Amino acid sequence: MLEARDLTIKYGERVAVADVWLSLKSGEVxxxxxxxGAGKSTLLRALNxxxxxxxxxxxxxxxxxxxxxxxxxGRRIAVVAQEAELRFPVTVLEFVLGGRxxxxxxxxxxxxxxxxxxxxxAVINETxxxxxxxxxxxxxSGGERQRAVLARALATEAGFLLLxxxxxxxxxxxxxTLLTLVRNRCDQHNSAALVVTHDINLAAQFxxxxxxxxxxxxxxxxxxxxxxxxxxxxxxxxxxxxxxxHPVSHAPRVTPVLSHKKAQNSPPI
Amino acid sequence: xxxxxxxxxTLIACGLLALALVLAVVIMSLIGSExxxxxxxxxxxxxxxxxxxxxxxxxxDILFQIRLPRILLAAAVxxxxxxxxxxxxxxxxxxxxxxxxxxxxxxxxxxxxxxxxFFGANEWSRPVLAFAGALVATLAVYQLARGRAGATxxxxxxxxxxxxxxxxxxxxxxxTLMDATRIRxxxxxxxxxxxxTTQTLLPVAIVMAVAGTVALTLNARSLxxxxxxxxxxxxxxxxxxxxxxxxFVVASLLVGSSVAASxxxxxxxxxxxxxxxxxxGSDNRITIPAAALGGALFVIVADTVARTVIAPxxxxxxxxxxxxxxxxFIYLLKRV
Numbered sequence: 145m146l147e148a149r150d151l152t153i154k155y156g157e158r159v160a161v162a163d164v165w166l167s168l169k170s171g172e173v174x175x176x177x178x179x180x181g182a183g184k185s186t187l188l189r190a191l192n193x194x195x196x197x198x199x200x201x202x203x204x205x206x207x208x209x210x211x212x213x214x215x216x217x218g219r220r221i222a223v224v225a226q227e228a229e230l231r232f233p234v235t236v237l238e239f240v241l242g243g244r245x246x247x248x249x250x251x252x253x254x255x256x257x258x259x260x261x262x263x264x265x266a267v268i269n270e271t272x273x274x275x276x277x278x279x280x281x282x283x284x285s286g287g288e289r290q291r292a293v294l295a296r297a298l299a300t301e302a303g304f305l306l307l308x309x310x311x312x313x314x315x316x317x318x319x320x321t322l323l324t325l326v327r328n329r330c331d332q333h334n335s336a337a338l339v340v341t342h343d344i345n346l347a348a349q350f351x352x353x354x355x356x357x358x359x360x361x362x363x364x365x366x367x368x369x370x371x372x373x374x375x376x377x378x379x380x381x382x383x384x385x386x387x388x389x390h391p392v393s394h395a396p397r398v399t400p401v402l403s404h405k406k407a408q409n410s411p412p413i
Numbered sequence: 414x415x416x417x418x419x420x421x422x423t424l425i426a427c428g429l430l431a432l433a434l435v436l437a438v439v440i441m442s443l444i445g446s447e448x449x450x451x452x453x454x455x456x457x458x459x460x461x462x463x464x465x466x467x468x469x470x471x472x473x474d475i476l477f478q479i480r481l482p483r484i485l486l487a488a489a490v491x492x493x494x495x496x497x498x499x500x501x502x503x504x505x506x507x508x509x510x511x512x513x514x515x516x517x518x519x520x521x522x523x524x525x526x527x528x529x530x531f532f533g534a535n536e537w538s539r540p541v542l543a544f545a546g547a548l549v550a551t552l553a554v555y556q557l558a559r560g561r562a563g564a565t566x567x568x569x570x571x572x573x574x575x576x577x578x579x580x581x582x583x584x585x586x587x588x589t590l591m592d593a594t595r596i597r598x599x600x601x602x603x604x605x606x607x608x609x610t611t612q613t614l615l616p617v618a619i620v621m622a623v624a625g626t627v628a629l630t631l632n633a634r635s636l637x638x639x640x641x642x643x644x645x646x647x648x649x650x651x652x653x654x655x656x657x658x659x660x661f662v663v664a665s666l667l668v669g670s671s672v673a674a675s676x677x678x679x680x681x682x683x684x685x686x687x688x689x690x691x692x693x694g695s696d697n698r699i700t701i702p703a704a705a706l707g708g709a710l711f712v713i714v715a716d717t718v719a720r721t722v723i724a725p726x727x728x729x730x731x732x733x734x735x736x737x738x739x740x741x742f743i744y745l746l747k748r749v
Contacts, residue, residue, distance in 0.1 A: 213652075214650050225645065226466055231508060231640075232506075232641075232690070232695040238417060238637075239641070242649060243649050253631045253632075255698075
C-alpha cells in the first residue's frame with residue numbers, strides 16, 4: 145500500500161499541499177482532478193519519494209518512504225510523466241529496457257538479462273508497439289511515444305503507477321487506448337494507479353475514486369458519483385456545469401454551461 | 414531486427430578500435446620530419462626500447478625520447494577529452510556539450526597558468542590546479558545554464574561562451590605577469606600543443622585517461638537514463654545527484670590532466686563521440702569506451718598532420734582539430 149498521511153508540503157510561505165490523506169490500494173485506479181496550481185503534481189511527486197519541505201508522512205508498505213533507496217523505490221513505484229526528452233537516438237526497445245534499470249545487480253554498468261528482455265517484449269506487446277520496437281523513439285507519433293513511456297513504466301513491474309497528465313498531448317483515440325491499458329493493468333495485475341488529469345469525463349469513466357483538489361487541499365474524495373456534483377465543481381473550478389449520466393457507462397458526465405454569447409443566441413429552454 | 418548494444422558487440426567494437434590504436438601508435442612514430450628506417454624502428458619498439466636494433470643514437474633518441482612520448486600523450490589527451498565530452502553530453506542531455514566549448518578547458522588552462530607563474534618549480538601543481546580550474550568552470554557553467562525551465566542546449570552554449578570569454582581575459586591577465594620570452598610558447602600551448610611532454614605529466618595523463626574512462630563507463634547505464642531526462646532517470650531509480658558529482662569530478666580530472674600537459678585541444682570531445690554514436694549507436698556502455706579509443710586515434714592522427722604538414726615547422730594540434738570540429742559543430746547546431 146502507498147499512502148499519504150496528513151501530508152503538508154510548503155515552499156517558503158506557499159502551501160502546495162495541505163493535510164492530505166490518501167491511500168492507493170491494489171486493483172484500484174484513483175484520479176486527482178482540480179484546477180492548475182491545486183498541488184496535484186506536487187502530491188504525485190511526494191508519493192514518489194520527493195518529500196522535501198514536507199510534514200506528515202508518505203508510507204510505502206507501512207514504512208516511511210525516506211527509508212527506501214532510489215533503486216528500491218524504482219522497483220515499486222513507476223511514474224509516467226509527459227513526453228520524454230529525445231535529443232539522442234534510442235530505439236523503442238532500448239527505451240523500454242530503461243525500465244529494468246532498478247532491477248540490475250550492478251545498476252551503473254551491467255547488461256540486460258534474458259528475463260529483462262522477455263519482460264520488455266511482453267509490455268511492448270501489451271502496449272501494441274511490437275512492430276515499432278526497432279524504430280527510433282523520435283520517429284514515432286505522439287500517441288505511440290506516450291505508449292512507449294507507459295511501456296517503460298510497466299517494464300519496472302512496479303505495483304504502483306503514478307501518471308502525471310499522461311493524456312495531455314494525445315488525441316481522443318490515444319487517450320482512450322492509454323487509459324484502457326492502465327485500467328487493464330490494475331484489473332489483471334493487481335496494480336494500483338494514481339492519475340493526475342484535467343479530463344474530468346475520462347476520470348469519471350475509468351477511475352474507482354476521485355480526489356477533488358483546490359489550493360493544496362482535498363475538497364472531496366470518493367466515488368465519481370459522490371465527487372462530481374455541480375455544487376462541488378462550481379466551487380473548485382468557478383464554472384457552472386451540468387452533470388448527467390453517460391448513456392453507455394452511466395458514469396457521471398460533466399458539461400460546462402457556456403455563458404454569454406452562445407447562451408444569448410440559443411433559443412430559450 | 415534491432416541493433417541493441419550487447420556486451421559482445423561492445424567488446425568487438427572496442428577490440429577493433431584498440432587494435433587500430435596500437436597500429437596508429439607504431440605507424441605514426443615512423444612518420445615525421447626525420448624519417449626513420451621502418452624495420453629497425455619496429456624491432457626497437459617491439460623490444461620496448463631495450464634494444465636499438467641497429468638504429469643510430471640520434472634515431473633511437475628521436476623515436477623514444479621525442480616521438481613515442483608525444484604520441485602517447487596525444488592518445489591520453491584525445492582519449493580523455495573524448496570521454497569527458499561523451500559524458501557531459503549524456504549528463505547534460507546536450508549533443509553540443511564539449512570541454513572546450515563549455516569553458517572547462519579554459520578553466521583548466523587558468524589553473525595551469527597560475528601553477529606555472531606561482532609554483533613554477535613544482536610540476537605536480539599543474540595538473541592539480543588544472544583540475545581545480547576545470548571543476549570550478551564546470552560548476553559555474555552548470556549553474557549559469559540552469560534556468561527555470563532547465564538547461565536548454567542553447568542556454569548551455571551561451572553559458573559556455575560567457576565562462577570561456579571571462580576566463581580568456583583572466584588568461585590574458587596572467588600572461589602579462591610572465592616575462593616576454595615565455596609568452597610566445599604560451600600562446601602556442603593555449604591552442605593545444607603536444608610537444609612539451611614531461612616525465613611527470615605524461616604518466617599522469619595516461620593514468621587519468623584510463624582510470625577516468627573506466628570510472629565513467631561504470632556509470633554508463635545510469636547515463637543512458639539521464640540522457641533521456643533527469644526527472645525520468647530519478648523516477649526509474651537513478652541516484653541523479655551522485656552520478657552528476659561523479660561525472661563532474663571525473664571529467665574535470667580528465668580535462669585537467671590533459672590541459673596541464675597539452676593546453677586546450679578543442680572539439681575532440683564533440684567530433685569523436687558524435688562519430689561513435691553515428692556508427693555504434695548512443696548506448697553509453699559502448700559510446701564511452703569507444704569514444705576514449707577513438708579520441709586517442711583522432712588526436713594521434715591530427716598531431717601527425719600538425720607536425721608534418723609544414724615540416725620542419727609545426728602547427729598546434731588544436732588548430733587541426735578545430736578545423737575539423739567547427740564545421741561539425743555548425744552541422745549539429747542546425748539539427749538540435
